[in-house]
Amino acid sequence: MVYLKSCTHLYTILLAYSLFKILVLQDCEQSSRQVKCTHGQAAMVKICCIGSGYVGGPSMAVIALKCPAIEVAVVDVSRPRIDAWNSDRLPVLEPGLDAVVRACRGRNLSFSADVDRHVADADIVFVSVNTPTKARGLGAGRAADLAYWESAARVVAAASRSGKNKIVVEKSAVPVRTAEAMERMLLAHSGGGGATFQVLSNPEFFSEGTAVRDLLCPDRVLIGGRDTDAGRSAVRALRDVYAHWVPEDRIVTTSLCSAELSKLAANALLAQRVSSVNAISALCEATGADVSDVARAVGWDDRVGDGFLNAGVGFGGSSFQKDVLRLAYACECNGLPEAADYWRQVVAVNEYQKSRFVRRVVSSMFSTVAGKKVAVLGFAFKKGVGDTRESPAVDVCRGLLGDRAHVSVYDPAVSEKQIRRDTASPAAAKAQAHQQVLVARDAYEAAEGAHGLCVLTDWDEFRTLDYRRIFDGMQRPAFVFDGRGVVDVGKVREIGFVVYSVGKPLDPWLKGLPAVA
Numbered sequence: 141m142v143y144l145k146s147c148t149h150l151y152t153i154l155l156a157y158s159l160f161k162i163l164v165l166q167d168c169e170q171s172s173r174q175v176k177c178t179h180g181q182a183a184m185v186k187i188c189c190i191g192s193g194y195v196g197g198p199s200m201a202v203i204a205l206k207c208p209a210i211e212v213a214v215v216d217v218s219r220p221r222i223d224a225w226n227s228d229r230l231p232v233l234e235p236g237l238d239a240v241v242r243a244c245r246g247r248n249l250s251f252s253a254d255v256d257r258h259v260a261d262a263d264i265v266f267v268s269v270n271t272p273t274k275a276r277g278l279g280a281g282r283a284a285d286l287a288y289w290e291s292a293a294r295v296v297a298a299a300s301r302s303g304k305n306k307i308v309v310e311k312s313a314v315p316v317r318t319a320e321a322m323e324r325m326l327l328a329h330s331g332g333g334g335a336t337f338q339v340l341s342n343p344e345f346f347s348e349g350t351a352v353r354d355l356l357c358p359d360r361v362l363i364g365g366r367d368t369d370a371g372r373s374a375v376r377a378l379r380d381v382y383a384h385w386v387p388e389d390r391i392v393t394t395s396l397c398s399a400e401l402s403k404l405a406a407n408a409l410l411a412q413r414v415s416s417v418n419a420i421s422a423l424c425e426a427t428g429a430d431v432s433d434v435a436r437a438v439g440w441d442d443r444v445g446d447g448f449l450n451a452g453v454g455f456g457g458s459s460f461q462k463d464v465l466r467l468a469y470a471c472e473c474n475g476l477p478e479a480a481d482y483w484r485q486v487v488a489v490n491e492y493q494k495s496r497f498v499r500r501v502v503s504s505m506f507s508t509v510a511g512k513k514v515a516v517l518g519f520a521f522k523k524g525v526g527d528t529r530e531s532p533a534v535d536v537c538r539g540l541l542g543d544r545a546h547v548s549v550y551d552p553a554v555s556e557k558q559i560r561r562d563t564a565s566p567a568a569a570k571a572q573a574h575q576q577v578l579v580a581r582d583a584y585e586a587a588e589g590a591h592g593l594c595v596l597t598d599w600d601e602f603r604t605l606d607y608r609r610i611f612d613g614m615q616r617p618a619f620v621f622d623g624r625g626v627v628d629v630g631k632v633r634e635i636g637f638v639v640y641s642v643g644k645p646l647d648p649w650l651k652g653l654p655a656v657a
């Protein structure tokens with residue numbers, strides 16, 4: 141624990157130092173370094189990234205920061221997003237990102253909606269567009285919707301008319317062998333003496349909320365490419381970009397499809413650990429064991445490790461569920477139904493954990509929440525981000541609203557507009573939905589007059605709230621349902637709350653009640 145704390149501290153110092161070094165000292169040795177282009181000769185490299193989202197924006201900003209001699213243009217079809225990148229309110233909330241963007245924007249970093257021009261100009265084109273799960277048609281709910289990816293690929297293909305050779309870098313998380321499809325499309329367009337292309341896979345492994353830190357000090361950078369002269373040369377060119385700040389031994393090269401599969405496998409294994417500990421949490425509640433003790437005891441084993449063993453209301457974020465389902469779909473398409481079932485179960489346990497939480501709330505409150513106010517603290521899928529994609533809080537709120545509760549939501553980083561958009565139900569009339577959802581300015585306002593309080597994001601500020609003050613403003617009995625293990629169970633129980641914390645021994649009040657409402 142002490143070790144972990146000092147590591148986090150060290151990282152903070154490292155981030156501060158790293159920014160200082162770059163922003164103030166301007167590393168001369170690095171800035172004078174040049175990157176070799178596809179043809180081998182030293183040249184001023186131009187990078188363009190298609191997609192200015194959570195990945196494209198921060199990852200390109202860090203490349204621009206670390207490689208002052210490289211011109212980086214980030215392009216997007218979304219004009220509002222580009223305008224936001226060019227403003228003081230960036231569209232992505234990440235600690236340290238403002239400083240990085242401010243240091244490079246207008247120097248060697250630009251954001252533009254002129255997609256065609258920048259793609260045509262670039263030597264290296266990163267494709268970092270969204271790849272959501274298909275909502276309908278073949279493979280709906282499992283396969284990747286590659287419509288955005290294809291539209292980006294067509295832009296790159298059309299740019300072949302510029303006659304400039306390009307390295308195309310797949311940064312989006314895509315199904316295995318998507319790079320091959322990209323190669324085929326580019327080949328079809330470049331036939332007849334146009335430009336040549338090399339496609340690489342360079343999946344992004346950063347974690348939202350610590351993106352800048354992770355990009356500055358990555359565990360590894362993975363580059364997949366073809367084992368041909370041109371392929372190896374392209375890999376070297378991209379390696380040279382990262383080598384400006386990433387130690388050589390952390391830059392790993394593989395085949396194209398190994399790199400693509402590694403991204404899906406990494407997310408699937410992380411999600412699987414969360415679902416594993418969450419499945420244990422249900423058994424802990426049934427037996428009286430404490431999931432924190434079990435996770436700690438298990439995590440001490442070097443073979444297991446202690447990461448991603450925090451039980452809670454379930455995983456969220458744009459990637460985990462999507463990538464697990466994509467992996468399962470790949471297994472299915474390759475005639476491996478047992479492997480597909482195994483991975484699908486990871487998502488099934490996550491769904492179970494969310495609905496188990498809602499059922500616990502409803503059954504504890506006398507099996508009805510109709511007309512009762514339930515405060516929801518935290519709406520983002522994890523602390524430090526304003527991202528609500530696949531956030532468990534969305535499903536928990538929808539579950540409670542479905543049982544006709546009034547939810548009062550507070551999140552320090554999510555806007556009222558986003559909360560209303562995520563909780564809107566097609567079934568409920570707009571006016572009714574509006575009435576049932578309140579958005580509060582702080583935790584105390586959210587909890588005022590509430591019957592129950594759910595903690596759904598692990599924001600640090602929820603650990604240090606004045607729970608006595610909250611208790612005084614709530615109805616009796618006052619319930620706390622902690623889905624993130626942030627509340628000191630002993631202390632709030634002493635104040636008078638009836639407490640449920642995922643995977644912890646049950647409050648005497650809850651013991652006699654059915655877990656299923």
Ligand SMILES: NC(=O)c1ccc[n+]([C@@H]2O[C@H](COP(=O)([O-])OP(=O)(O)OC[C@H]3O[C@@H](n4cnc5c(N)ncnc54)[C@H](O)[C@@H]3O)[C@@H](O)[C@H]2O)c1
Binds near residue numbers: 190194291295311312
């Ligand atoms: N969010 C994460 O933490 C994370 C981490 C690693 C990898 N990934 C993967 O990276 C990819 C991008 O994720 P994101 O979170 O940045 O997505 P995002 O939705 O935040 O951003 C994607 C952007 O691409 C733009 N776009 C789509 N088609 C375009 C086109 N043809 N031309 C120009 N712009 C276009 C969209 O307007 C959008 O702004 C996804 O495949 C995702 O799975 C995400």
